[in-house]
Amino acid sequence: MKNLREEYYYDDLYDLITIKDCLREKKWINKNFTSTHKPKRGKPITVTLDFFTYYICGERYKRKAETINEWVNRDRARDELVESTSPPQRVICKNCSSLMNMTMKHLYDIEDNERVMFWFECLKCKKRRALFNDGQEYKSKPNFCPKCSSELSEKTTKEKEILITKISCLQCNYKTTESIDFEKDRREREKEEKKDHDLLQKYRSVYCMTEGQGQEYVSSVENMKQLIDLMKESKKKQNDPAYRKARKAKMLKISRLKIILKKSLEKEKFTNLQFGKPETDRYIAVPFTVEDTDDKREEYSSRTVCKKIIKNTLINTNWRLMSEGMTYRLGFLKGRIRGYEDEDEMANVFRTELNK
Template sequence: MNCLKDEQYYIDLYDLHTIEECLQSHKSAIKSRPQKPKGSKVRAIRIVTDLFTYYIKGERYRKKSETIREWMAKDKDKDDRVENAVAPQNIYCDSCSNKMNMTMKHLSSDDTRVMFWFECPNKCKKRKAVFDNGEEFKADPPLCLRCSERLNEKLERKGEKLITHISCPNCKYKNEEVIDFEKDRKEWAEKERKDRELLKKYRWQFCLNEKEGQEYISHIESMKRLKEVMEESDKKQKDPAYKKVQQLKKLKITDLRKKLEKILTKERYLNLKLDKPQIERYVIIPFTLEDGDSKREEYDSRNNCRKIIKKALEKTNWRLMSEGISYRLGYLSGNLKGYEREEDLADLVR
């Protein structure tokens, strides 16, 4: 008997679990609500119950495809293990020493090993079970609950019933265990009928279709993003650095040029030119200018220019880069660094 079923079997099974979980949630809500609620209380209870059920349905949908794939892969693996298992050779009957024939194979009750069943072709018809590694299966002998003596068992078939007569040779304890195959079939058929009824009655209500499921996933992702934004906003409000960021003047490149030209010209630094910016995480702009005071020596010219630019950019989103300013024959050059991201600006003012 194959473990792997068609996909619809697993879909129905998963949806049944979803329906049962939602129905149980409704029952719990009814039990926990106050006695005879009225008016607004009834509406409030219904809203809370529906909301809770919505999240159950949504989470069940979100995990549905993956869970079904896992179930099917697990059952296929079981079938593959049984299919590929090689039967042990040279298994002989303990009663007549005849070589036995393999009749069937299946996984052991704990799904860890493949079990092969052998039957003697002679009149004795003895059987034995052997695992795929050649180890013979030995059932633990039943022991008397009163005196721990090994029990005697005798099987009897009466129509659709298999009766095991149990007796103790020591203390005379007796008992019967009955397997009623007809009753089991009826109970199984009744369970399947009830399952079909549950699916027919509640699947539309508790099992989201693809459109509804994708809407739920989008809703959850939006809620997750909103939570992250709120947490980040709360974090920023508590961080003094972010408060300082709000006070910075965010200059665009045109505004930057005008600001520096005005201040530098007053100090006789002329012909400020900004080169093509390098735009990545930061905006890096090479700049050049000329010292209009021919009496200033290199050190004074560089040092004075650096101080002027640093002071001018102090309360803005721009900084003079750490390599400072180069000087050749009254011609000065350097690099300006612009910050855009809020977290970078926070690091800047810390």
């Protein structure tokens, strides 16, 4: 018997599992939730049930293609194992020592150990043997008497569609009979198959998402995750001192910055502030020059005072004096300031300053 089935078989099987999962959860919620959480007015609670069912359907859709692919690959590998495995050679009948013919082979996967089982029959005495591909013989496990623990004797006969096994103990009076009604089993199997078919017909459109519905669910889940991440990030920022300072910082354009800096510098006799051509990369870096008109200040004092003025002026803005510092030559000072354009950049700046 082939393990690999038609594509629709796996599709039906997966959808049937989805339907049964949803119906089971719906039954559980109706029993354990809505009965104890009845609203004071209006209709019974259905929002929770609908949302929960929608979630189950969506998650089942997400895993469908991958799961079916795993099933197909598993069954294909099993068939390839059976087809490619050669039977043991020269199997001898234990009863009459004649060569036996192979009549059947199939996959034996009991105890999570997949092997190929080969069945042999003697043409002379009709005795049978079952061997695995490694030559090991299959032996059924003996049954023991529930009364005296001796090994039981079994005799099997077939009457029409019923297989009857008479079991007896040779050491005591224990006897019992077991039967397998193949016709009854067939009817029950057909009944179960019809029940599954009816479930698919009735609920497939209810619980099994189409491609469009599934993609809509995937997008909504992704959007929800992004929203949750944004909310978490927002809450984190609200409690972060660096972000609080960044929100309060003045976002100055270059024209306004020049006015403020010029005013602060001129109070301490630094004049003729000039901005050069800005460098626009990840950040905006603006070169500047300024003249120290205080003849009493030497180089060190001039650079120190000018740097302090600029830093204090920019402390609550989106601009900072760059770490390379300033150069001085004969009262002429040169440096660069950097501008930050968004809240995250400013928060990193304030975080560094707070940690100093």
